[in-house]
Amino acid sequence: MFNEKCVFAGSFDPVTTGHMDVIGKCAMMFNKVVVAIGVNNQKKYTFPLEVRLKMLQAACEKYSSVTVTTFDGYVADFLRKENTKFYVRGIRDGKDIEYEEKSFEFSVKLYPEMETLFVNCSKETKNVSSTLVKRLIKEGKPFEKYLPREALPVLKEFIK
Template sequence: MKNIALFPGSFDPFTKGHHDIVARGLTLFDEIIIGIGTNINKKRFFPVKVMEKLIKESFEENDQVRVISYDGLTAQVARELGARYILRGLRNTTDFEYENAISQVNRYVYEEIETIFLITSPHLAPISSSIVRDLYRYGQNVDEFLPYRLPAELATS
């Protein structure tokens, strides 16, 4: 039986911190499915299809990584995909409080699911998608925070 983990998030955008969590998670799991979920409480800045393509390209050399987009409850999607683990990264104690509550609800929905937390690598801890979005929105170069280059056409949207 393969150990499959779902790494869910809005990934708006997917940062080097996210990439690091997946790369490190590959030492623990046979397969990681990066799931771009719809968060009804957030309005997306970068289109899902663009993020899905860029994330796929950044892992194109690794057949242990798949990228999907989904609607619905993460725990239900994990069950449908055959994933017994949810992989999450933690930058700080605030992240832990938030992620802990979500992991408890996921266990309620899918009793067999386990959430595995990896602590963010120290040099990547200050990076967040919201900071990257703000920098990008105001014309700053964000290349050093991302594992890919954003397409030029996004700069005009």
């Protein structure tokens, strides 16, 4: 276990079992885990920030070492503000690694001490994505198994 803190950031639009797989692994490796919803005013989200925050808080409640928050701006600046250098990214396949390495090149210029740690998703969650969940909801198909059960009441209240 690292005796430090890490940040796991994303849009969580919505939070999925894949995200929770990574969060659970982080909770085993770090004393403190900051799960942060990044706010990008240039991006269009399906779920409002308040709904995403409530879903994520409900899903993470079982982890005493996890705090949930939001931030805007660059991840590198947020890491510095949180006084940590560890940035965690969930990896499903080689495409994810390629994408993250390109993003890392820019971030490390802003915060040279930053370390990106890749956490492999388990085989049960490697095909889960927020995009998949949104598509299933739109098509009226069952989506519940891809969301943490604690987040379901929040999401169902919003979509009814």
